[in-house]
Amino acid sequence: MLIVYGMSDSGNCYKVKLALEQLGLAYRWIEVDPVKGETASAAFLAKNPNGKVPTLELENGEFLPESNAILNYLADGTPLLPGQRLARARVLQWMFFEQYSHEPYIAVARSIMRYTAPDSPERAQLPRLHSRGQRALGVMEQHLEREPFLAAGRYTVADIALYAYTHCAADGGFDLGKYPALLAWLDRVASQPRHVPLHLR
């Protein structure tokens, strides 16, 4: 059986849970908390030398890290990942956008607001994170004004990757009310078959 090493509150880990649920795949979830240093243990680094969750343990005992690589692996050959060359590249375009231009601002702002004290010096980063994050949300809004989903005209793992931290961006101080096309897309994603929320509990 597939095993996910993940932190339940992490959007990157939620991506994997959502794909597994929607693909109807059986899996075991092992909670690993980076905040408590659990990704820095020798036992965990033997699984992923980069010390990050999620990490997927495959049926053959190999370990696959990087949330978006895991999504591509799980969805390969299913309707969640198109097989055609350009459509597949468009899925990746949005997934690399997510990891470079979106997550480092939107997820990091959320993490700071959820896990640091109100007087933490880390909060000095928030204005810059909000400015960059709003730019990313604006790029999504512009695309979603014309398209129902991010890539290939249909629901794919690109939508899963960007839904994860966009739908809870308010946790990081972002006002999604300014992005109506994006809000409509969030609703479309949440109404897909077998959708599960970030927090099952």
Place this chain on the structure above:
Amino acid sequence: MLIVYGMSDSGNCYKVKLALEQLGLAYRWIEVDPVKGETASAAFLAKNPNGKVPTLELENGEFLPESNAILNYLADGTPLLPGQRLARARVLQWMFFEQYSHEPYIAVARSIMRYTAPDSPERAQLPRLHSRGQRALGVMEQHLEREPFLAAGRYTVADIALYAYTHCAADGGFDLGKYPALLAWLDRVASQPRHVPLHLR
């Protein structure tokens, strides 16, 4: 013909040039300089609303941004990108590692050291960038002690993606002498057929 909108000194743009040359594809290169604000023009934002190079113009007139999505598009169906599901996920694992855990430290340190004045306040970031970048180089070193290439046991677009900013990491103040397996890999990559250097001129 394919058209690359790129900045010649950028490692992200170099990835695309290297793949095009190694695949023997004809292309035109249009120089676009983000430092001069050329990626923020209305004309460029119409091509890539995220305002970044490289952006590839396809034969059908569509635009494809994100260096690593471009590499996957160009290499699809060629020896540079395996077709098998897990091998393909391993290529993506290293490409997402590159964009999240490597480039934001190693490329950004290089950019600061090449494009800011010696007394620029941006240089205060360098100790943090060096520490995180060394961690990424250490993860690569550990892998390359056991494997000749990053994924699938052979030269792929994952190697192109990570070669781009690793081979010129000294520009950002990194000492590669501490990573012998990585240095041997750099030599293996540079000796592949049709390799071209970062600066053709």
